[in-house]
Amino acid sequence: MRRLPLLLLAAALVIPLLVRSEYLIGTLTLIYFFAFVGQGWNILGGYAGQFSFGHALFFGIGAYTSSLLFVKAGLTPWVGMWCGAALAVLVGLVTGHLSFRFGLRGAYFALIMLAFAEIFRVAATNLDWVGGSFGILVPLRGHAPALFQFGDKRYFYYIILVMLVAACYGVRRLENSKLGYQMAAIRENESAAEGLGVNAYQVKLTAMALSAGLTALGGSFYAQYFSYVDPAIGFGPANSIEILLRPIIGGAGTVWGPLLGSFLLGGLGEGTRGLVKSYAGVHLMIYGVILMGAVVFLPHGVMGWLRQRGRRG
Amino acid sequence: MSSAVVLSSLANGVMLGGLYALVALGLTLIFGVMKIINFAHGALMMWAMYASFWLAKLGGVDPYLSLAVTLPLGFAVGYAIQRAVITPVLEAPEHNQLLMTLGLALFLENLALLTFKADPRTLLVSYSQASVSLGPILLSLPRLLAFAGALAVTLLLFLFLKFTDLGKALRAAAEERDGAALVGIPVQRVYAVAFGIGTACVTAAGAMAVPFFYVSPEVGNTLVITAFVVVVLGGMGSFAGALAGGLLVGVVESLGGLFVHGSLAQIGIFALFILVLLFKPSGLLGTPSA
Secondary structure, X not given: OOOHHHHHHHHHHHHHHHOOOHHHHHHHHHHHHHHHHHHHHHHHHHHOOOOOOOOHHHHHHHHHHHHHHHHHHOOOHHHHHHHHHHHHHHHHHHHHHHHHHOOOOHHHHHHHHHHHHHHHHHHHHHOHHHOHHHOEEOOOOOOEHHHOEXXXXXXXXXXXXXXXXXXXXXXXXXXXXXXXXXXXHHHHOHHHHHHOOOOHHHHHHHHHHHHHHHHHHHHHHHHHHHOEEOHHHHHOHHHHHHHHHHHHHHOOOOOOHHHHHHHHHXXXXXXXXXXXXXXXXXXXXXXXXXXXXXXXXXXXXXXXXXXXXHHHO | OOHHHHHHHHHHHHHHHHHHHHHHHHHHHHHXXXXXXXXXXXXXXXXXXXXXXXXXXXXXXXHHHHHHHHHHHXXXXXXXXXXXXXXXXOOOOHHHHHHHHHHHHHHHHHHHHHHHOOOOEOOOOOOOOOEEEEOOEEEEHHHHHHHHHHHHHHHHHHHHHHHOHHHHHHHHHHHOHHHHHHOOOXXXXXXXXXXXXXXXXXXXXXXXXXXXXXXXOOHHHHHHHHHHHHHHHHOOOXXXXXXXXHHHHHHHHHHHHHHOOHHHHHHHHHHHHHHHHHHOOOOOOOOOOO
């Protein structure tokens, strides 16, 4: 079992060399991508137990910042994505400070994050200098690696793979760090954790900052991959749902959860695509059913189910 | 800007607020009784709007008359949802309850998208454009009717809760579930009734909105967020709060529309929401909880 991650990584590394199918590469790229932003959500929602229903806020900030800096100032998205992450961290600290300072928990926290994301969506829709309701088209420059643009989609595959591996490795380290244990303590019982001397405010704020930055990097990647972002794609509630869905299905608060959830949903999405191509909304309808089913039958995600089986067997 | 314009806008805001209050009433009832935040509330309203819309379009039934069919139907749907979807998560952690109603909302909303397509539709009834003048104030008739209807439903609900046995059982179950069960109140059935009534409220709101509001699969999304704002403003679980919150939000939106263009007025509502969440999460009229 210990070697499983390395085997998977080796397989992921050689797949594009062995398979020429653009379809497969594209599908895997998106699976890795959703696992990556899911991992971002997972730090705050899964490990620290603060469910955000508005993570599109950070995703959108990342996508918009790198795209705007490129379009308006010619700055390469390689730098722009870090500016986006920095801005998202800043916004995360402000929203986090407000929410945690005033002791918002549970549903109230979920709702206030939704409201923050909605404010950004409405603002982006109404501000012409960020593209208004039309959004931003990232101008194509052909194969320009220095500008985060590639003639071959396999470059994107490797980039998101590196990002994902780094995120998973980082979260794995976090899990076994002092901060990780403090986050888990807060998730399980915040008052008790505080009684033992954990500074809940500070720990949650740190989780928020890490989570926001990671999610924003994912947003920048998305904007470069599709060369496009608009207010709904960036900040919309549907995106917030997409972000939290995979870690929830796979198992929130576990390293493998977002990855597992992303593979399950990605496989399902592709499997049903042929069937439902002409019907808009079907995949979200299925997500709705899966979400309801998961809450009832897999309250701790697939990872929780696997662990329980492992314990029994 | 003349004072008549401002006054008319203010009055129309109050009217619209009445409708918001009715949407929020169902939400706050469900929350008050079961401590469940129903994300699917807007999606249910959207389905109610479609029901009234098609009854009018195909059957020529006035939206207000269609309530004779849609109200019992809404109640039954709510009752069934409680039994099938909410009961399994009553004991689950709060975030799993949220995810459950979120999943339900996704399902209902996209089922509508699949069935009716995304185009917004509007229903023109004979009184859609009619207005009533009250001195210098010009009131839109369908909004006035919706306002009156919302007040009537609120009053009925209040009387129901205050004076009927079922209403008292409902309040008892909300107050102290185990105690209520102990004295022989069938708590699960009472919960289902509460969800049914909550859904019926939003069904009524849907029918009353149809003469002056567009219908689309996404309309519930817009309305439910507004309803959350109203409920939090008024204090989760507080009826009077839902009414006051609804009126306040209606007025803010209506007056905001005079000064800024487009959907920018919504930012004011969200900002209000955030401020209330931060400084008085128990709401303007709610009692602080432990």
